[in-house]
């Protein structure tokens with residue numbers, strides 16, 4: 161039998177059969193696409209605006225809430241236990257802190273997300289119930305991304321939005337991880353220790369590509385939402401009383417009664433104007 165090919169990295173011994181290598185390989189093109197979305201390009205060029213960043217935080221809140229709830233619920237599952245690192249990686253509390261900083265104490269009532277974010281969360285909850293072994297693909301995509309490019313992006317974001325210190329940027333900080341590179345090595349070795357059948361392994365690899373795709377769709381949805389909200393709909397929403405949603409193509413915005421009234425008046429005015437013009 162042919163020996164497994166070894167790939168030497170700085171201090172790790174990897175084989176082509178390692179999940180961490182396979183997953184990196186199958187998502188390589190998706191990573192390039194994700195990096196080149198308009199939103200990520202704005203980040204890299206130091207052009208991310210505060211409204212864009214606030215909207216991104218809203219979506220990250222929903223995504224990490226779903227991801228971390230499903231990881232917690234399945235923490236004893238044999239495919240999840242090895243990669244379960246809530247103390248080091250969990251992002252939800254940090255995002256909540258940032259949202260409170262930007263939106264104030266009633267931030268929960270101001271969450272605005274594109275429809276793509278809802279789809280991403282729906283998928284996370286579905287696999288949490290039906291295929292918990294796929295959670296490794298989603299945890300990899302988000303957490304290793306946050307520990308890699310995310311670190312640079314945090315510093316750029318701080319500069320481009322003129323934020324002082326680390327306020328509003330908790331999302332990028334991992335106080336429980338002293339060396340992101342060493343931690344990534346540990347994480348990869350834990351991924352490689354997950355026992356998967358051939359079918360499950362293929363499912364995980366497919367799911368990783370899907371995870372990147374879902375992220376790309378969120379970024380595209382956010383870009384669209386930012387252009388609509390920047391001028392008109394900056395303060396939206398209420399979570400109390402039944403949640404109301406306003407559908408603009410590809411987006412879900414929770415609206416206040418006042419906002420709905422203003423929009424209603426606007427539509428009525430346009431209708432009357434068109435009527436007068438036609439007359």
Ligand code: HEM
Pocket residue numbers: 180183184191194195200201203204300301302304305306308309310313372375
């Ligand atoms: C501005 C956008 C981005 C930049 C500049 C960036 C940059 C990087 C860099 C420099 C690495 C380290 C590569 C290595 O160690 O070989 C990395 C790794 C990674 N990134 Fe990104 N990234 C970006 C966006 C994203 C997004 C949007 C995601 C996912 C949603 C993502 C997921 C990952 C993952 C999972 C890894 C770990 C790869 C591995 O070692 O297996 N990245 N990124």
